[in-house]
Amino acid sequence: MRLMEQIWEKARSNKKVIVLPEGSEPRTVKAAEIIKKEGLAEVILIGDENRIKEVAVSEGVNVDGIRIINPRTYEKTADYAEKFYELRKNKGVTLEQAKEIVLDEIYFGTMMVKMGDADGMVSGAIHSTGDLLRPALQIIKTAPGMSIVSSTFIMEVPNSTYGEKGLFLFADCAVNPNPNAQELAAIAVATARTAKALAGIEPRVAMLSFSTKGSAKHENVAKVVEATRLAKEMAPDIMIDGELQLDAAIVPKVAELKAPGSNVAGKANVLVFPDLQAGNIGYKLVQRLAGAEAIGPICQGFAAPVNDLSRGCSSEDIVNVVAITAVQAQGLDI
Ligand code: ACO
Secondary structure (H helix, E strand, O other), X not given: OOHHHHHHXXXXXXXXXXXXXXXXXXXXXXXXXXXXXXXXXXXXEEOOHHHHHHHHHHHOOOOXXXXXXOOOOOOOHHHHHHHHHHHHHHHOOXXXXXXXXXXXXXXXXXXXXXXXXXXXXXXXXXXXXXHHHHHHHHHOOEOOOOOOOEEEEEEEOOOOOHHHHOEEEEEXXXXXXXXXXXXXXXXXXXXXXXXXXXXXXXXXXXXXXOOOOOOXXXXXXXXXXXXXXXXXXXXXXXXXXXXXXXXXXXXXXXXXXXXXXXXXXXXOOEEEOOOHHHHHHHHHHHHHHOOOEEEEEEEEOEOOOEEEOOOOOOHHHHHHHHXXXXXXXOOOOO
């Protein structure tokens, strides 16, 4: 069974409530119908009911039985404002500002998750990554024991023997522009856990660099060396090695030469990039030049799951991200 089918199965086995703040966005409305039909989650569309129904009619979609909530008329909006004020007053937010802010659909959806009225949130078809993540970082915050929120892509490379028969996790390709060694270590450990929980693979984590085992000296390399040390300390049960060049990480013959004796080199299936420039460029190269399917970005480290969509996403992409979010909400250790 392909990975996405397995995730759909898992999502169905214990249905979660996922809020979609961009409730009147046509691809989202279509996705809501598919999610309901496939039984992947209970979705809530945020927005004006009449507007959403108009969109549904023009898209030929049936939204009967799908919950729609308008922040302007919802009975709990005042409670959300109160709670938001409590959470952010030390940042200078007043109650008046809080009442205004929670009317924004992304903040409203985030508050639904915070207050336990939804198990997770998916958005970003018409908002930037920053617009979606900032409220979640401010309100939902990191899970206990997690120092940082980061993201990963599950990459399925066709006809490849590298990694896990062509399956890899790449991180961080979407959130942290310039992680320090401590943060990079936390990203590595979180991604290993996601690999296990969501992709069902035994992670072998390569901490990538332009140097392998001391072949080059530079402050950027030193960061990866230190991150490798910290990650091993944080998770002694996980196979992690670095610093490794990409070829040493995934090609057995190169690994034999450059990193003999490593339990990761030559067979890595989790690739941790040293910063966001490398990670974002790296996943797009593999997606475009190798024709890989890139599932994500999947956020990891939040106290409750929140996931971002690409603005070029299709309804099918939204359905898949909702299924992933629903599985994360089932309480897997990710
Ligand atoms: N983990 C945990 N908390 C964080 C993180 C993190 N990674 N980043 C920021 N925070 C917290 C801050 O501590 C702060 O908390 P506080 O307000 O309670 O003190 C809060 O989040 C907001 O922090 P800011 O620094 O104000 O937020 P910032 O403006 O840096 O935004 C963001 C954070 C949105 C993640 C930013 O780093 C960003 O834009 N990243 C890049 C996103 C991007 O453009 N990705 C590429 C495109 S995606 C793609 O191609 C698939």
